[in-house]
Amino acid sequence: MNFxxxxxxxxxxxxxxxxxxxxIxxxxxxxxxxxxxVHGGGPTISNLLSQLNIETTFHNGLRVTTDDVLDVVEMVLNGLVxxxxxxSFTAVGGKAVGISGTDGQLLKAEPIEQDSPLGFVGKVTGVETAMIQQLATQNxxxxxxxxxxxxxxxxxxxxADMAAAAIAQALEARLCFVSDIPGIYTTEANQPSILSTVSQEQIEDLIASGEISGGMIPKVRAAMDGLSHHVPEVGIINGLESHSLPAFINGETIGTTITLDEEGTHAK
Structure with missing residues (x-):
């Protein structure tokens, strides 16, 4: 099956x-x-935390998650988003099933690191692919x-970026990150441009220079990890650009394609 x-x-x-x-x-x-x-919900989580006067902070692009924060994360992700x-799929005639990584032990997890300042932030250690495959066979x-x-x-x-990469690894599937930006930016002579492709070496340089920061760091790290574990292709596209997803799937130059070895180039 082509996931x-x-x-x-x-x-x-x-x-x-x-x-x-x-x-889709x-x-x-x-x-x-x-x-x-696979979806996130960061802004909605932050808004609700603010309304409830629950402090929220970030460390290396990841949300520090206390038990109180986790209650809100669970409510927003599972119950709202x-x-x-x-x-949205129902409205266009599709059939979709909403589940969390907890359901049926779909995503097996452990702490992202021992004694982590991130609190209850985890990493995926296994994916129950049979559940996904069964749903897919039912369209x-x-x-x-x-x-x-x-x-x-x-x-x-x-x-969510790490979870998506883990699922793509388990299924050896193409992976596409959909955002409200058209890819990874870099700046030369005070002019921003989008990298049509970017290599692992370039990503490390862009992180070191600060051009890749915040939530983009776990995204590109997840992408590189996926590529090194049988994910055939990873891209970042702007979902607000008309038909950007089919364009990416059909091999058109759109957004940023992340590679392990190739030299990145600037989009014109």
């Missing part, structure tokens, strides 16, 4: 037009792909929120 993992950032959901979901349906019906959606995405689109638990039932907040 396609699509990770949508939380900052873009309110802006995505129905045509974006229709494009067309890829499923006519393109022979089995789409899988997940079902919003499912409804259902899995919509996955990146929460998980360990063997003891302890909940963990998983960065």
């Amino acid at each position: 396609l993992v699509i990770k949508c950032g939380g900052s873009i959901f309110e802006q995505l037009p129905p045509s974006f979901y229709q494009d 349906m067309d890829l499923q019906i006519y393109g022979g792909y089995a789409p899988i959606i 997940n079902k919003q995405v499912v409804r 259902q689109i899995p919509v996955i929120s990146p929460l998980s638990a360990d063997v003891y039932g302890q909940r963990y907040n998983i960065n």
Whole structure:
């Protein structure tokens, strides 16, 4: 089965037009792909935390997650954003099933590191691919929120980029990060430009220089990890650009394609 993992950032959901979901349906019906959606929800989580007067901070682009923060993350991702995405597919005639990484032990997790300042932030140690494959054979689109638990039932907040990369690895699927920006920027002579392709070496240089920062760091790290573990292709595209996803799938030059070895080039 030809799987396609699509990770949508939380900052873009309110802006995505129905045509974006229709494009995914067309890829499923006519393109022979089995789409899988992994979503974030960062801005909505931050807004609710603020309303509840719960402090939230970030460390290396990842949200520091206390037990109180985790309650809000779970409410927003599983109860609000997940079902919003499912409804969006229903509105264009699609069939989608909203689940979290906790359901059926879809995503197995452990702490991202011992004695981490991040609190209850986890990393994926295994993916229950049978559940995804079963849904795909029924022409259902899995919509996955990146929460998980360990063997003891302890909940963990998983960065959505990392969760998407882990699922793509397990299925050896193409991976596309959908955001509200058209790719990875760099600056030369005070002029910003988009890298049409970017290599692992360039990414490390851009992180060191500060041009890649914040939430983009776990995204590119997840991309490189996926590429080194049987993910055939990783791209970052702007979901607000008309038909950007089919363009990426069809090999057109759009957004940023991340590679392990090739020398990156600037988009014109």
